[in-house]
Amino acid sequence: MLNIGLIGCGTIGASICKAIDDGTIEAELVAIYDRNLNDADKLLSTLKRSKPQVIEVAEMLKKIDLLVECASQEAVYELIPTALHAHCDVMIMSVGAFSDEKLFKTIKELAKENKCKVYLPSGAIVGLDGLKSASSDEIYSVTLTTQKPPRGLAGAPYIIRNKIDLDKINGKTVIFEGTASEAVKAFPANVNVAATISLTGIGFEKTKVKIVANPALTRNIHEISVEGAFGEFTTKVENVPSPTNPKSSYLASLSAIATLKKLSDPIQTGT
Numbered sequence: 001m002l003n004i005g006l007i008g009c010g011t012i013g014a015s016i017c018k019a020i021d022d023g024t025i026e027a028e029l030v031a032i033y034d035r036n037l038n039d040a041d042k043l044l045s046t047l048k049r050s051k052p053q054v055i056e057v058a059e060m061l062k063k064i065d066l067l068v069e070c071a072s073q074e075a076v077y078e079l080i081p082t083a084l085h086a087h088c089d090v091m092i093m094s095v096g097a098f099s100d101e102k103l104f105k106t107i108k109e110l111a112k113e114n115k116c117k118v119y120l121p122s123g124a125i126v127g128l129d130g131l132k133s134a135s136s137d138e139i140y141s142v143t144l145t146t147q148k149p150p151r152g153l154a155g156a157p158y159i160i161r162n163k164i165d166l167d168k169i170n171g172k173t174v175i176f177e178g179t180a181s182e183a184v185k186a187f188p189a190n191v192n193v194a195a196t197i198s199l200t201g202i203g204f205e206k207t208k209v210k211i212v213a214n215p216a217l218t219r220n221i222h223e224i225s226v227e228g229a230f231g232e233f234t235t236k237v238e239n240v241p242s243p244t245n246p247k248s249s250y251l252a253s254l255s256a257i258a259t260l261k262k263l264s265d266p267i268q269t270g271t
C-alpha cells in the first residue's frame with residue numbers, strides 16, 4: 001500500500017484526506033502538516049479510520065512514498081526538492097511555482113536523478129488530455145480565459161498592487177491580460193491551471209491568459225482554446241467553488257483524488 005504524507009490541510013487537503021480515509025483512494029495516510037497546526041489537528045479530528053501523525057515534512061519524508069502538496073507556491077520551493085532528495089514521489093497542486101524556470105529545471109533533474117515521479121493533476125480545467133495529444137505535433141496558440149466572481153480573486157497580489165476594489169465591480173470586467181508567466185505571479189492562488197496548461201502545451205511565454213471578474217457568476221469558469229496541426233478545440237468548464245475556499249474549484253479537489261486513485265489502478269484511461 002502506498003504511504004502518503006500531505007502538506008496543506010485546507011480545502012483540497014481535506015478532500016484528499018477524506019478520500020483516503022473512506023477508501024476511495026487505496027493508500028495509507030501516514031502524516032499530515034500545515035503551518036497552522038490547528039488546521040492539521042482539526043482535519044485529523046474529522047478522520048474516522050486514518051490516524052496520520054501531525055509532523056513536519058523533514059520527519060514525514062522518512063516514512064512515506066509520496067508527498068502531496070496542496071499548500072502554496074512557497075511550499076513547492078521549500079519542500080519539493082527536499083522530498084525528491086529523499087526519493088519520494090510528489091504530487092503538486094500549486095503548479096504556478098513552475099513559472100520559475102530554474103525551479104522547474106531543478107525539480108525535473110532531481111526527479112530523474114532520484115528516479116521519482118512528479119504528478120501535476122489537471123486541476124480545475126478540462127481538456128488537458130486533448131492538449132497533451134495535440135502537443136505531439138505543432139501547436140500554434142493556446143489561450144485560457146478565466147472568469148470568477150470578484151470574491152474568487154480577493155487577496156491576489158495583482159488586485160492589491162493595483163488597488164482594485166472588487167466590491168465596486170458591477171459588471172463583467174477584464175482584470176488582467178498577459179502571458180501565463182505573468183498571470184501565475186499576479187494571481188498565484190487563482191490560475192495555477194495556467195501553469196499546468198503551459199507545461200503541457202507551448203510554455204509560459206506563449207500561453208495567453210485573460211482573467212475576468214464577473215459579479216453575475218456563482219461559478220468559476222475556465223475556457224481553453226487551442227489551435228494546432230491537429231485542428232482546433234475549445235473547452236469550457238463551469239466549476240462549483242469549494243465552500244471553504246471560493247478561489248479553488250471543487251473539480252480541483254476531485255482531480256487530485258482522481259490522480260491518486262490512478263496510481264493504484266491497473267487500467268489507465270486518457271492520454
Ligand SMILES: NC(=O)C1=CN([C@@H]2O[C@H](COP(=O)(O)OP(=O)(O)OC[C@H]3O[C@@H](n4cnc5c(N)ncnc54)[C@H](OP(=O)(O)O)[C@@H]3O)[C@@H](O)[C@H]2O)C=CC1
Pocket residue numbers: 007008009010011012013033034035036039070071072073074075078093094095121122123124125188189190192193196244245247248249252
Ligand atoms: N492546480 C489547480 O488546478 C489548482 C491549484 N490550487 C492550489 O492548490 C493549493 C491548495 O489549495 P486550497 O486547498 O484551496 O488552499 P487552502 O488555502 O484552502 O489551504 C492551503 C493550506 O496550506 C497552508 N500552507 C500554505 N503554505 C504552506 C507552507 N509553506 N507550509 C505549510 N502549510 C502551508 C495554508 O496556510 P495559510 O492559510 O496560512 O496560507 C492553508 O492552511 C493552493 O496553492 C491553490 O492555489 C487550487 C485550485 C486549483
Ligand SMILES: O=C([O-])CC(=O)C(=O)O
Pocket residue numbers: 123124188189190191192193194220239247248249250252
Ligand atoms: O480552482 C480553480 O478554479 C483554479 C484555481 O484556483 C487555480 O488554478 O489556482
